Amino acid sequence: xxxxxxxxxxxxxxLPTPRGNLRAVDHVDLEVGAGKTxxxxxxxxxxxxxxxxxxxxxxxxxxKLSGRVMFDGQDLTRLSAEKLRKLRGRSLAVVFQDPxxxxxxxxxxxxxxxETIVEHLELDLAQARQRSVELLAAVGIPAPEQRLTxxxxxxxxxxxxxxAIAVALxxxxxxxxxxxxxxxxxxxxxxxxxxxxxREQQRRHMAMIIITHDLGVVAGRTDEVAVMYAGRxxxxxxxxxxxxxxxxxxxxxLLAALPKLDVPPHTPLPAISGRPxxxxxxxxxxSFSPRCxxxxxxCSTEKPRLSPAETLEHLYACFHPIAAGGGA
Amino acid sequence: xxTLELSLEEEAGATPVRRRRLGTLFWIAIGWMVLVFAVxxxxxxxxxxxxxxxxxxxxxxxxxxxxxxxxxxLGRDELSRLIFGARISLIVGxxxxxxxxxxxxxxxxxxxxxxxxxxxxVVGGMxxxxxxxxxxxxxAVTAYLGQSIFNLTCILGVLGIPAFMRVARAATLSLARxxxxxxxxxxxxxxxxxxxxxxxxxxxxxxxxxxxxGVAVTIVVEGSLSFLGLGVPPPISSWGSMIGEGRESxxxxxxxxxxxxxxxxxxxxxxxxxxxxxxALTDPRQGAL
Amino acid sequence: xxxxxxxxxxxxVENLVVEYSVGGKTIHAVSxxxxxxxxGETxxxxxxxxxxxxxxxxxxxxxxQAVSGKVLFDGHDLxxxxxxxxxKMRRRVQLIFQxxxxxxxxxxxxxxxxxxxxxxxxxxxxxxxxxxxxxxxSAVGLDPALVSGRLPHEFSGGQCQRICIARSxxxxxxxxxxxxxxxxxxxxxxxxxxxLLEEMKARYGLTLLFIAHDLAVVKAVSDRVxxxxxxxxxxxxxxxxxxxxxxxxxxxxxxxxxxxxxxxxRPTQSVPVGEPPSPIAPPSGCRFRTRCPRAxxxxxxxxxxxxxxxxxxxxxxHHPLV
Numbered sequence: 040x041x042x043x044x045x046x047x048x049x050x051x052x053x054l055p056t057p058r059g060n061l062r063a064v065d066h067v068d069l070e071v072g073a074g075k076t077x078x079x080x081x082x083x084x085x086x087x088x089x090x091x092x093x094x095x096x097x098x099x100x101x102x103k104l105s106g107r108v109m110f111d112g113q114d115l116t117r118l119s120a121e122k123l124r125k126l127r128g129r130s131l132a133v134v135f136q137d138p139x140x141x142x143x144x145x146x147x148x149x150x151x152x153x154e155t156i157v158e159h160l161e162l163d164l165a166q167a168r169q170r171s172v173e174l175l176a177a178v179g180i181p182a183p184e185q186r187l188t189x190x191x192x193x194x195x196x197x198x199x200x201x202x203a204i205a206v207a208l209x210x211x212x213x214x215x216x217x218x219x220x221x222x223x224x225x226x227x228x229x230x231x232x233x234x235x236x237x238r239e240q241q242r243r244h245m246a247m248i249i250i251t252h253d254l255g256v257v258a259g260r261t262d263e264v265a266v267m268y269a270g271r272x273x274x275x276x277x278x279x280x281x282x283x284x285x286x287x288x289x290x291x292x293l294l295a296a297l298p299k300l301d302v303p304p305h306t307p308l309p310a311i312s313g314r315p316x317x318x319x320x321x322x323x324x325x326s327f328s329p330r331c332x333x334x335x336x337x338c339s340t341e342k343p344r345l346s347p348a349e350t351l352e353h354l355y356a357c358f359h360p361i362a363a364g365g366g367a
Numbered sequence: 368x369x370t371l372e373l374s375l376e377e378e379a380g381a382t383p384v385r386r387r388r389l390g391t392l393f394w395i396a397i398g399w400m401v402l403v404f405a406v407x408x409x410x411x412x413x414x415x416x417x418x419x420x421x422x423x424x425x426x427x428x429x430x431x432x433x434x435x436x437x438x439x440x441l442g443r444d445e446l447s448r449l450i451f452g453a454r455i456s457l458i459v460g461x462x463x464x465x466x467x468x469x470x471x472x473x474x475x476x477x478x479x480x481x482x483x484x485x486x487x488x489v490v491g492g493m494x495x496x497x498x499x500x501x502x503x504x505x506x507a508v509t510a511y512l513g514q515s516i517f518n519l520t521c522i523l524g525v526l527g528i529p530a531f532m533r534v535a536r537a538a539t540l541s542l543a544r545x546x547x548x549x550x551x552x553x554x555x556x557x558x559x560x561x562x563x564x565x566x567x568x569x570x571x572x573x574x575x576x577x578x579x580x581g582v583a584v585t586i587v588v589e590g591s592l593s594f595l596g597l598g599v600p601p602p603i604s605s606w607g608s609m610i611g612e613g614r615e616s617x618x619x620x621x622x623x624x625x626x627x628x629x630x631x632x633x634x635x636x637x638x639x640x641x642x643x644x645x646x647a648l649t650d651p652r653q654g655a656l
Numbered sequence: 657x658x659x660x661x662x663x664x665x666x667x668x669v670e671n672l673v674v675e676y677s678v679g680g681k682t683i684h685a686v687s688x689x690x691x692x693x694x695x696g697e698t699x700x701x702x703x704x705x706x707x708x709x710x711x712x713x714x715x716x717x718x719x720x721q722a723v724s725g726k727v728l729f730d731g732h733d734l735x736x737x738x739x740x741x742x743x744k745m746r747r748r749v750q751l752i753f754q755x756x757x758x759x760x761x762x763x764x765x766x767x768x769x770x771x772x773x774x775x776x777x778x779x780x781x782x783x784x785x786x787x788x789x790x791x792x793x794s795a796v797g798l799d800p801a802l803v804s805g806r807l808p809h810e811f812s813g814g815q816c817q818r819i820c821i822a823r824s825x826x827x828x829x830x831x832x833x834x835x836x837x838x839x840x841x842x843x844x845x846x847x848x849x850x851x852l853l854e855e856m857k858a859r860y861g862l863t864l865l866f867i868a869h870d871l872a873v874v875k876a877v878s879d880r881v882x883x884x885x886x887x888x889x890x891x892x893x894x895x896x897x898x899x900x901x902x903x904x905x906x907x908x909x910x911x912x913x914x915x916x917x918x919x920x921x922r923p924t925q926s927v928p929v930g931e932p933p934s935p936i937a938p939p940s941g942c943r944f945r946t947r948c949p950r951a952x953x954x955x956x957x958x959x960x961x962x963x964x965x966x967x968x969x970x971x972x973x974h975h976p977l978v
Contacts, residue, residue, distance in 0.1 A: 082842040197931050225704035225869065228931060230913040252843060255915030282919045294917055296847035298876035304698075304895050305854060308876065310847035314812055330844075546759035550823070553717050553751040554773045555743030564772075568763040 043070035043109075044246045045094065045214055050106035052089050052098060059319040063089035063102070065270035068345070071214065071263075076240060076247045078257030078278070080293075081267035084315060087250050090267070091216050094248075095133060096123050111213065128159040132207035134236075136219035138199035142191040148175075148202050149187030152209060159210045174205040178235055197228035201235065208239055214246045221256065233260055254294055258282060263352075266290045269316055269326035272345060276353040286348055286360040289327045325357070333359040393644050396637035403634055407453040415447040419602045427620045439612060439623050448604040449630055455605035456631070459520050459589045464581035466524025467531045472574050474528070475535025480543050480562060486536075493529040501526050505597050514600040519592065523585050534577045538570045572645070579642030583635040590631055606631045665692040666863050667716070667831055672725035674708070674715045681936045685711040687887040688725075690962075693831075698857065698864040700878030700895065702871055702910070704932060708887040709867045713833045716865070717749055718742060729831065747777050750824035754836035756816035760808035766793075766819055767804030773827045792822040795859065796852060814845035821852065825860055833865045838873060850876055871910055875899055880968075883907045886935055886943040889962060893969030903971035903978045906944045942974065950975045 052064035063086045071077045081087045092098045094108055096115050108115040111130065115123065127133075135141040143151060152171040156162055162170065168187070175183035178201040191199055200220065207215055217236060221229035237260050240247045251257060257264050258278065265275040266287065274287035285291040295309040313330040316322050325331070328338040336358070343356040406413065420443065430437045436445035474493075478486040505522050512518050542548060543566065551561050590607030592598040594614075599605045606627040613624030674686035685708040693699045703709045714720045716727050718734050727734040729745060737745060753759040760769055767789060774785045790800035796818040808816060817837060824832055834853065838846040854877060857864060868874045874881055875895050882892045883906060891904040902908040930947050933939055942960050945951035954974050962970040965978055 082844060195931050225932075226871070226913045227704065227909055230915070233915070253915060254843075254917040258915065258917045258919045259921060278919045282917070293843055296844050297917060298847075298850065298870075298872040300872050300875055300899055300911070300914065302876070304875055304878055306876070307851050307854065308847035310851055311844035312848070314814060314845065546753040546755055547761045549714075549719060550751065550753065550759050550820075551772070551776075552719060553746060553749075554776050554827075555746040556772075556776050557743075560776065564764075565761050569761070 042072065044073045044111060045248075046070040046107075046109045047090070047094060048107040048109065050090065050093055050104065050108065052086070052093050053103045054089075054099065055101055056319060061318045062270050062321060063318065064093060065321075066106075067267075067270075067272050069265060069272070069275075071246045071248060073213065073246050074240075074244045075263065076237075076249065076261045078261035078264040079248060079250045079267060080252065080254055080257055080264060082252055082293075082315065084318065085267040086270040086318075087267050088218060091133070091218050091248065091250055094216065095127060095131060125159070128155060129210045130213045132210070132212035132215050134200070134203050134207050134215065134217045134220050136222050138196065138203040138223075139191060141203050142199060142206070144191055147188055147190055148194075152187070152202075152206055155206055156209050170209070171205075174209055175202070177239070178202070178205045178208070179231070180205070197224055197232065200224060200228075200232055204232070204235065204239070208243070211243060212245060214248070215240070216248045216250070218250045219252070220249070222252070229256075236260075254297065266293070269321075270318060271326065271356065272354075273327065273357070274355040275345070276348075276355075280350065280353050284353075284361075286353065286355040287327075287357050288331050288333050288359070288361060291361055292330075292332075333361075335359065390644075392640060396640040399633055399637045400641070403453055403630075404457065406450045407457050410450045410454055413450070415450065416444040418443060418447040418451040418604055420444075427616060427623070436626055437620070437622065439609075443604075445623065445626060448609060449606075449627060452604040452606045452609055452627060453630065453634075455516060455599055455603060456586050456589060456607070456634070459516065459523065459605070460582045460586040462520045463523035463585045463589075464527055464531075464578050466521070467527025467581060468574055468578050470524075471528040471531025471533075472535045472570070475532040475537075476539045476562060476566060476570055478532070479536040479539025480558070480566065489532065490536075493532050496525070497529045502597075505592055509597055514597070516599055516603075519589065519598055523588060526588075527581055527585065530581070531574065531577065534573055535570055538573050539566055542566055542569050572648075576642050576646035579638050579645060583638035583642065586631060586635055586638070664695070666695045666730060667691075667693040667865070668726075668728040669712075669716065670726040670728065672712070672715060672727065673723040674711050674720055675723050676720070683935050684887050684938055685720075685935060686715060686722075687938075689884075689887075689889055691882060691889070691892070693863055693865060695830075695863055696861065697880065698866055698878045700874035700881040701865060701867045701884060702869060702874050702881060703884035704869060706886075706932065706935060707884045708935070709869075709884050710835050712884070713751070713835050713865060713867050716833060717746065717751055719751075743776075747773070747827050748829050749831045749833065750827070750829040752817075752820050752824050752832060752834045752837045755840050756813055756820050756837075757808060759820050760816055762808055764807075765804065766806055766808065766811075767800075769808070770804075770819065770823045770826055773823060777827055788826055789822075792826045793819075795825065795856065796822045798822070812845075813841050814848060817841065817845075817849050818852065821849075821856060825856060828860065829862070831863045831865070833867070835867045836869065837866075839868065839870065846873070853877060871899070871914055883910065886932060886938050888943055889972060890944065891969070891971045891973075892962065893966070893971075897966065897969055901966065901969075901978050903965040903969060903976040904944075904973045905948050905950055905975075905977060907971075908977060909947075942972070 047067055047069040050064055050067045051062065054061040054063050067090060069077065079087045079090065093104050098104055104116060118126070149171060152174065153164065153167045156167040156170055157164065171187060172183045175186055180186055180198060180201050191202070194202065220236065221232050224232060233256065236247065249257060249261060261278050263275065264278050264281050265272045266289065267273065268289050274281065274285070274290045285294065292311045296311055298308060311330050316326050316329070322328070324337065324339040324341055325343050328334040331338065338358055343358050345354045345356040347354050427438060436449065439445055439448065474489050478489040508518055508522050548561060548565055551565050589598055589605065590610065593605045593607030594611040596611065598607055601608065609627040610624050613627070616623055669689060669691040672686055672689045675682050675684055677683065689712060691699070701709050701712065711720055715722050722735055729749060732745060734742065734745060770789045770793060771785045774788060779785050789804070793800040793803060798815070798818055811819065837853065838849050841849060850873065856862065866874060866877055878895045880893065881895045881898050883890045883904065885906050890906045891898065891902065898907065899911060902911060933946055939946050939956070941956040941958055945955040948955065958974070960972040960974050962972045965971045965976050
């Protein structure tokens with residue numbers, strides 16, 4: 040894709056652990072165009088969070104990153120710490136799973152918002168304050184004036200996440216990374232927060248990456264979806280194409296394993312047997328092969344490459360993809 | 368039915384890693400401890416001159432074949448006094464924290480588990496004990512009951528109770544809210560059983576690590592008290608009293624103060640090192656992902 | 657109240673009220689809840705966090721003191737039992753927690769953890785204990801020889817939950833309370849555990865109270881579902897019927913909010929319904945009225961009672977949807 044706002048090229052993240060090297064992200068390529076939304080889906084430990092940290096250049100100190108992270112024409116892996124810091128506040132923003140940890144508990148919400156705005160947008164205090172009120176109102180916080188003087192612990196989880204989003208949006212970022220933004224929230228609040236993110240994304244024409252474990256979250260709200268398993272992207276496609284025809288057995292199994300409302304109670308769920316491989320002991324073949332019901336032949340000896348299906352946008356890494364309209 | 372495969376080789380790597388992490392310093396510390404304990408325990412069997420036999424003709428004799436570390440201001444063999452002094456320092460250093468860990472640990476666990484009025488009472492009591500000046504307490508007790516190793520150990524032991532109580536209470540508080548304790552309650556386990564089987568094994572390691580640090584602190588405090596003349600009664604030697612006696616001849620024979628000081632320094636350092644390493648290993652989940 | 661599920665229910669909760677104080681303020685966790693669970697039935701209990709569903713589960717087991725009300729298990733009122741009789745009764749009721757790793761003592765071996773209920777129940781013979789432990793461990797899909805000597809941290813979350821399930825089954829209980837048993841687990845593991853629970857229910861003839869915040873998960877395993885909001889029950893009914901035709905506006909809101917994994921189903925722009933009020937000062941009348949699109953004056957003055965709205969379906973609403 041040409042003219043992508045963010046492109047991750049051949050990213051590899053290695054983490055040294057007492058049990059050996061852990062390859063958290065394994066040769067990942069991704070692009071997000073301006074104004075587009077990418078969903079990254081995967082279970083815990085699949086490397087999705089490490090990938091987002093790699094994009095933000097916020098990896099743990101001992102982690103090693105190779106590959107390129109091109110953002111708006113510059114390679115983030117080569118930028119100085121100072122330039123990165125400026126970029127992170129202004130053009131790249133992030134919303135984390137737990138707003139309680141991303142907001143400073145001893146500062147009022149107003150201080151946190153106003154400080155960010157003053158620092159990055161060079162507005163004076165009164166203007167910054169005015170802007171903070173507007174932002175809080177925009178993210179659906181009632182009585183925004185009064186909220187400015189409150190501390191994070193005085194708000195509910197959903198309200199805190201709204202404040203975290205307001206902080207992230209405060210400098211009109213070009214790219215917003217939302218890392219499991221609704222996992223800690225109740226289902227009714229989750230819907231509101233996802234709506235809010237979608238609305239602000241469209242209004243501001245920003246690019247957005249939603250990282251989640253829930254296929255339901257990405258289905259209606261993203262343009263493209265990348266499914267990760269054991270550090271690799273195993274399937275990537277425009278959202279409608281992916282849900283219409285999943286090619287990678289893991290994606291299909293993940294969807295099938297979700298309990299559904301239109302199925303009568305006590306229907307056994309098609310579970311995926313076993314568990315993900317130990318990331319410190321990479322498998323020789325396809326990482327999903329021990330749990331895959333289509334696994335055969337070279338699946339256990341050779342790693343499948345991420346390659347296109349009929350359309351160039353739909354990529355998958357599988358030797359025995361699910362054929363159109365049925366099993367392999 | 369979902370199957371499950373448990374890879375055995377997965378855990379194979381865990382054990383050697385943990386051992387390697389202990390480091391050389393840890394083993395040097397262990398080596399020093401073994402040496403100190405060995406000479407202290409077998410002091411009577413070693414071919415040493417008596418630590419209390421005075422030889423007024425050989426006062427402050429330099430290092431010689433007869434006296435490996437020379438003699439002190441009263442002509443007593445320095446090495447022998449050092450080794451017999453190690454006995455006293457170790458006995459007091461181990462027994463006093465033992466009192467602290469037993470009483471303080473028990474109170475802390477009970478307070479953390481039962482909460483409520485009992486906890487308020489225990490914490491309040493400990494605050495009173497902490498607020499009492501320790502030197503005055505030591506002075507008062509020795510003045511009333513006399514100077515003896517037993518009294519000294521008791522004083523230091525009682526002074527250690529609040530710290531052990533706090534460690535035990537903090538550990539218990541965080542554990543008692545964990546689901547496995549609630550699970551035991553739901554199973555109908557008695558309080559005694561929950562305290563002994565579920566909580567104690569988990570509180571034990573932080574307490575043990577703290578115990579080792581307590582030993583180190585106690586050896587130093589015993590030294591300070593002996594230095595001030597509140598410790599063991601003469602002519603018995605302890606490291607602290609030896610430093611105190613050596614002070615008088617600092618200008619003539621500085622080694623008389625420095626040799627016991629170095630002995631104490633190395634021992635305390637070893638206890639601290641071992642204690643720290645133990646504390647680092649306290650979390651059973653370390654190394655697991 | 658007409659909540660008869662069966663003529664002789666195994667568990668019957670009557671007008672249960674649980675309140676506790678945090679920092680001097682009273683939290684109305686469970687307010688006047690009545691429920692019945694028939695033998696062999698799975699009752700799902702759903703609600704958002706803080707609605708009191710976990711407190712209700714624990715109050716049933718007498719792990720939380722009830723202010724008033726009764727918990728009748730097989731005809732015995734657990735709230736009046738103390739000491740040994742209560743401990744005896746508890747052995748027939750078991751609990752499975754949300755965090756499988758935290759519910760296993762990190763310093764005890766799996767074999768001991770699973771055998772603990774037997775020790776407490778007074779099974780003296782070690783051989784007998786070993787046999788029972790092996791039996792339940794195999795039943796939950798673990799190899800007893802391989803796992804017995806290990807510590808909990810050597811296992812993944814899903815495996816720990818299997819161990820927890822094994823521990824809860826070793827005494828052959830009649831009633832198991834599952835408190836969010838799968839919400840800490842990944843999607844692919846979640847299905848395994850749900851299937852396992854269903855299997856165990858059939859094999860050991862269990863009655864389940866299944867507490868969760870995820871409606872789809874609850875529906876997958878429950879015969880009947882109870883919806884809870886801020887300490888009160890909103891709706892109780894057979895699960896298929898309740899999901900097809902919710903009578904309480906809150907149930908409808910919950911169903912609507914579930915993200916559907918289908919891009920053709922464009923998420924309906926959710927009604928701005930705000931957030932649940934604090935359980936310290938719940939609204940007067942119907943507790944859901946502050947977020948309810950159908951609320952009127954009557955809702956703020958009068959507490960709605962659970963009423964029959966369709967066969968077997970009860971709703972506590974002045975303006976039910978059916």
